[in-house]
Amino acid sequence: MxxxxxxxxxxxxxGGTVEEPGSSAQFNVQSWRTYxxxxxxxxxxxxxxxxxxxxxxxxxxxxxxxxxxxxxxxxGCGICSKACALKAIxxxxxxxx
Amino acid sequence: xxxxFRNIKDVPKEEYLAPGHRLCAGCTAATAIRQILKVAGxxxxxxxxxxxxEVATSYFPQSAWKVPWVHVAFENTAAVASGIExxxxxxxxxxxxxxxVNIIALGGDGGxxxxxxxxxxxxxxxxxxxxxxxxxxxxxxxxxxxxxxxxPYCAATTTCxxxxxxxxxxxxxxxxxxxxxxxxxxxxxxxxxxxPFDLMNKVKRALDVEGPALVHVLTPCPTGWRFDTDSGIDxxxxxxxxxxxxxxxxxxxxxxxTVQVPKREPVKKYLEIQGRFKHLKExxxxxxxKRADMLAAKFGLGPVREQVQA
Numbered sequence: 130m131x132x133x134x135x136x137x138x139x140x141x142x143x144g145g146t147v148e149e150p151g152s153s154a155q156f157n158v159q160s161w162r163t164y165x166x167x168x169x170x171x172x173x174x175x176x177x178x179x180x181x182x183x184x185x186x187x188x189x190x191x192x193x194x195x196x197x198x199x200x201x202x203x204x205g206c207g208i209c210s211k212a213c214a215l216k217a218i219x220x221x222x223x224x225x226x
Numbered sequence: 227x228x229x230x231f232r233n234i235k236d237v238p239k240e241e242y243l244a245p246g247h248r249l250c251a252g253c254t255a256a257t258a259i260r261q262i263l264k265v266a267g268x269x270x271x272x273x274x275x276x277x278x279x280e281v282a283t284s285y286f287p288q289s290a291w292k293v294p295w296v297h298v299a300f301e302n303t304a305a306v307a308s309g310i311e312x313x314x315x316x317x318x319x320x321x322x323x324x325x326x327v328n329i330i331a332l333g334g335d336g337g338x339x340x341x342x343x344x345x346x347x348x349x350x351x352x353x354x355x356x357x358x359x360x361x362x363x364x365x366x367x368x369x370x371x372x373x374x375x376x377x378p379y380c381a382a383t384t385t386c387x388x389x390x391x392x393x394x395x396x397x398x399x400x401x402x403x404x405x406x407x408x409x410x411x412x413x414x415x416x417x418x419x420x421x422p423f424d425l426m427n428k429v430k431r432a433l434d435v436e437g438p439a440l441v442h443v444l445t446p447c448p449t450g451w452r453f454d455t456d457s458g459i460d461x462x463x464x465x466x467x468x469x470x471x472x473x474x475x476x477x478x479x480x481x482x483x484t485v486q487v488p489k490r491e492p493v494k495k496y497l498e499i500q501g502r503f504k505h506l507k508e509x510x511x512x513x514x515x516k517r518a519d520m521l522a523a524k525f526g527l528g529p530v531r532e533q534v535q536a
Contacts (some may be wrong), residue, residue, distance in 0.1 A: 139279060153285065155246065185247075185256065202245035204252075205455075
């Protein structure tokens with residue numbers, strides 16, 4: 130968040146409460162990442178263990194029951210790739226394009 | 227909601243911990259909180275003591291929580307949870323609401339074992355209907371890995387460093403579940419997010435029970451335990467398979483093992499992948515193995531698997 134985006138004390142809610150639930154979703158953690166998970170949908174059997182183990186809730190369930198990794202929130206820890214018994218998720222190093 | 231979680235289809239799809247929180251990459255505490263909140267659902271109040279999870283999920287002006295959440299100091303988590311429970315009781319009595327609310331108090335191992343223990347003891351004794359969850363990463367990770375009374379034997383932290391005269395922490399970890407059970411509470415259990423269905427079933431049972439319940443969750447920490455960020459779940463599994471973290475529950479004073487380990491792994495396997503145990507000598511490993519054997523004998527786990535020499 131930029132410095133200009135911060136509110137003064139007169140504008141913040143009383144008691145410093147946060148009024149919007151789950152507002153941390155506005156924060157982008159992409160820059161934390163060294164390795165990027167890549168999901169091979171052909172190998173995926175939709176067992177869901179990556180989704181259950183992901184600390185970030187960065188794995189989405191699509192309407193057809195398949196899974197998709199949301200890279201905005203992925204910190205690249207690699208837990209999903211280890212949890213995947215079929216090795217459908219591989220960790221690829223992030224490089225400057 | 228189904229009564230038991232057996233496979234992935236039973237797990238609710240809703241997320242109550244939003245992404246974008248600032249916990250370290252690979253933090254299994256976040257996995258545990260996600261799984262716990264999936265069970266508890268939206269009618270939940272979370273009271274959170276200072277600690278990794280509190281600091282990282284409530285980065286002002288944002289919050290990762292999608293349920294009502296109160297931040298409290300280290301020492302009064304259980305006290306605030308008892309207050310909320312009493313306030314809800316008053317609302318029921320005055321017929322202002324009939325909605326049932328799950329009250330979850332959440333503390334780290336520092337906030338539970340050391341600083342918050344008297345408040346926890348008081349709340350358990352007064353028999354408030356709430357559930358206390360201790361996510362145990364075995365040191366004060368938030369402030370930079372200082373030893374707590376949950377740090378296991380021989381582990382290195384910044385305040386019990388190993389050297390010529392010492393091999394890390396000299397004393398054993400406190401038995402929190404035994405302390406809780408000594409208050410005659412109806413439900414207490416140990417869990418780890420590496421066994422998600424076990425964890426979720428225990429939280430469900432703890433929520434269903436009348437009166438206080440305690441769930442002690444082991445959450446491996448890549449930063450403080452010094453391992454690769456992708457290994458957290460595997461290390462939690464190894465802790466169970468070596469017998470150092472037996473998964474059991476105590477219902478009305480009766481202990482029952484929930485995950486049996488027919489053939490235990492040698493503790494060396496668990497110790498050698500963590501940097502905090504890097505300094506251990508053969509004698510120390512043998513000592514830790516002895517402690518694991520004692521735990522295994524207490525809970526009726528199987529014998530150690532013979533090590534295959536490569």
